[in-house]
Structures are given as C-alpha cells and as structure tokens.
Amino acid sequence: MIVGTEWLIEAFECEAKTLRDASVLQKVFSQIIADLGLKTLGEPLWHTFGGEGGVTGLVMLTESHLACHTYPEYGVATFNLYCCRTRPEWNWKANLMKTVGAKKVKVAKVERGVEFQDSNPKSIIQNPESKAVGGEI
Amino acid sequence: MIVGTEWLIEAFECEAKTLRDASVLQKVFSQIIADLGLKTLGEPLWHTFGGEGGVTGLVMLTESHLACHTYPEYGVATFNLYCCRTRPEWNWKANLMKTVGAKKVKVAKVERGVEFQDSNPKSIIQNPESKAVGGEI
Numbered sequence: 703m704i705v706g707t708e709w710l711i712e713a714f715e716c717e718a719k720t721l722r723d724a725s726v727l728q729k730v731f732s733q734i735i736a737d738l739g740l741k742t743l744g745e746p747l748w749h750t751f752g753g754e755g756g757v758t759g760l761v762m763l764t765e766s767h768l769a770c771h772t773y774p775e776y777g778v779a780t781f782n783l784y785c786c787r788t789r790p791e792w793n794w795k796a797n798l799m800k801t802v803g804a805k806k807v808k809v810a811k812v813e814r815g816v817e818f819q820d821s822n823p824k825s826i827i828q829n830p831e832s833k834a835v836g837g838e839i
Numbered sequence: 840m841i842v843g844t845e846w847l848i849e850a851f852e853c854e855a856k857t858l859r860d861a862s863v864l865q866k867v868f869s870q871i872i873a874d875l876g877l878k879t880l881g882e883p884l885w886h887t888f889g890g891e892g893g894v895t896g897l898v899m900l901t902e903s904h905l906a907c908h909t910y911p912e913y914g915v916a917t918f919n920l921y922c923c924r925t926r927p928e929w930n931w932k933a934n935l936m937k938t939v940g941a942k943k944v945k946v947a948k949v950e951r952g953v954e955f956q957d958s959n960p961k962s963i964i965q966n967p968e969s970k971a972v973g974g975e976i
Contacts, residue, residue, distance in 0.1 A: 705910045705917065708847070712952055747881050747899045760897050760904055762884045767895070771903050771923065771951075773842045778952045780842065782919065786908065808954060814908075815849055815915045817945060 705815030706766055706786035713779040713798045715805035721772035721779055724750050724757045730801050731761055731768060738789045740765050765789070772802075779804070784814065842952030843903055843923035850916040850935045852942035858909035858916055861887045861894045867938050868898055868905060875926045877902050902926070909939075916941070921951065 720726045728748065735742060740763050747760040756772035756779075766784035773779070779802055783792070798804040857863045865885065872879060877900050884897040893909035893916075903921035910916070916939055920929070935941040 703913045703915065705913060705915050706908065708919075710845070710949065710951070712954070714954065743886050743895070744884050747884065747897070749880050749899060758880070758899055758903065760884070760899050760906075762886060762895055762897050766908050767897055767906055769897075769904055769906070769921070771843065771921065773923075773952065776840045776842060776952065778840060778842050780951045782845075782921070784906070784908065784919070786910075806954070810949075812847065812947075814847070814917045815910065815913065817849070817851065817943070 703815050704813045706784055706813075707788070708766075708782060708784040708812045708814055709792075709794075710810045710812060711781040711783075711794050711798075712808040713781070713794075713802060713804035714777060714807070715803075716772075716777045716779055716798070717803035718774035718777060720802040721756050721774040721777070722750070722754075724748050724759070726801060727757050727759050727770055727772065727779075730797065731759060731770070733797065733801075734768060734783065734792055735761070735763075738785075738792060740768070740785070740789075840952050841950045843921055843950075844925070845903075845919060845921040845949045845951055846929075846931075847947045847949065848918040848920070848931050848935075849945040850918075850931075850939060850941035851914060851944070852940075853909075853911075853914045853916055853935070854940035855911035855914060857939040858893050858911040858914070859887070859891075861885050861896070863938060864894050864896050864907055864909065864916075867934065868896060868907070870934065870938075871905060871920065871929055872898070872900075875922075875929060877905070877922070877926075 795807040880899040932944040
C-alpha cells in the first residue's frame with residue numbers, strides 16, 4: 703500500500719552565502735508550496751545556525767511535510783518533500799540552479815508504506831527525472 | 840560528501856487506535872530523542888487529523904529532524920530520522936512493536952549529500968538491519 707511519495711533532493715555546488723540565508727530558502731519553500739498547490743499546517747520552523755553554519759527549515763503540510771538542511775561549508779543543500787496525495791514533479795534542478803546557484807541536483811523518489819525485498823531496493827528508490835533534473839549541467 | 844544519515848521507517852499492521860493518538864507518537868519521539876541523545880530546537884509540531892484520520896509529528900533537532908505520519912486506515916506509520924552527526928542504530932522494530940503494535944518494520948538508511956550513479960541506487964539506500972529489525976516476526 704503506497705501511503706505517500708517522498709522526494710529526496712541533494713543540491714551540489716551551491717553558493718555558500720545563499721545556504722546561510724533563511725530568506726532564500728523560505729522563498730524556495732513558498733515556490734514549492736505555491737507551484738504544487740500544497741497547504742501548510744501551523745507555523746513553519748526555521749533555524750539559522752549562525753556564523754559559518756547553515757539553515758534548517760521544516761513545514762508541516764496537510765499533504766505531509768517539507769524539510770531542508772543546508773551545509774554551506776560543502777555547498778550542499780538537501781530537501782525532503784513528502785506528499786500523501788499525488789503531486790506533479792517539481793523542477794528541482796531549474797529552480798535550485800536559479801535560487802541557490804546549484805550546479806548539480808539529484809532527485810530520488812521513494813514510495814512510502816511499501817514493503818520490499820532487501821535484494822531489490824530499486825523497487826523503492828528511483829530517479830525518474832535523472833535526464834531532466836540530475837547529472838552534470 | 841556525506842552530510843547526514845537519514846533513516847526511513849515503515850511500520851506495518853499497527854493498531855489503528857494508537858496511530859490516531861498523538862500522545863503515543865509523542866512518547867515514541869521522546870524515546871528516540873532520549874535514547875539517541877538528540878537535542879530539539881523550537882517547539883514540536885503535531886497535528887491530529889481527527890475522525891478516522893492519523894497524526895503528523897515534526898520535530899526540529901540540532902542534528903536535523905524527526906518526522907512521522909500515520910495512516911490508521913492501513914495500519915501504517917512512517918518515520919524519518921535525519922541526523923547530521925553519527926548516531927547509533929535505534930531498535931525501531933522492538934520499539935514500534937511495543938508502542939504502536941507494529942507487526943513488521945522496514946528500516947532503510949540513506950546517506951545524504953552523496954552523488955550517485957543512476958545505475959546503482961544501492962549505493963544510496965541500504966537496509967543493513969534487515970535481519971535485526973525487518974521482515975516477518
């Protein structure tokens with residue numbers, strides 16, 4: 703029984719300063735929420751670690767949740783988008799190139815609530831957008 | 840560059856009433872946080888969907904985040920634990936059997952921040968605990 707779909711995104715070679723700026727990440731969240739027609743529940747949680755540290759954001763959705771963690775020291779940002787209703791694919795690559803200066807974006811998709819055989823992890827993790835949004839630019 | 844480890848957990852054949860009871864899930868979160876020596880940031884977010892609906896919980900951690908979504912209609916609960924510092928394995932199976940009556944628990948572990956070849960998704964998703972915490976009881 704598939705109860706939801708989760709996208710796990712890694713953005714590489716981002717601009718460090720954007721990964722320390724919560725307002726940039728908040729705009730990314732707003733765009734995801736608007737583009738996919740998601741609905742927030744309660745107040746978003748944001749934390750900026752200060753100094754050379756990154757930013758963490760968590761938003762509860764009626765459809766599940768959206769999270770990000772950034773690592774300016776490595777130029778890496780990761781996102782999780784978990785949706786319990788079918789949503790279109792978001793263009794992570796184009797949007798993260800524009801907003802945080804990502805040079806590479808990896809998108810993996812996991813079906814949640816599914817039993818699987820250990821010998822076949824491919825059944826639960828896929829990268830259907832690899833041509834569209836992953837790999838070298 | 841591995842920036843964090845994320846555990847994706849699916850608990851199957853749980854007792855529906857426990858999956859509608861936020862206090863049960865809050866105790867699970869408290870136990871995870873205490874057992875793994877995690878530190879919360881800000882207020883936890885909890886939402887009970889009411890009626891036959893489930894519960895969503897989100898907690899920001901200095902180590903990243905912890906999330907759960909429950910689906911009483913299917914007896915399924917899913918958890919995400921994302922940690923940006925090395926933490927021991929938590930005994931998801933034993934604990935979720937005891938707290939939400941799970942009969943089967945699947946634990947997958949994903950290294951975040953890692954580039955991978957599409958042809959080898961095994962490199963980013965593993966189930967190292969399959970003997971200990973997965974499969975049939």
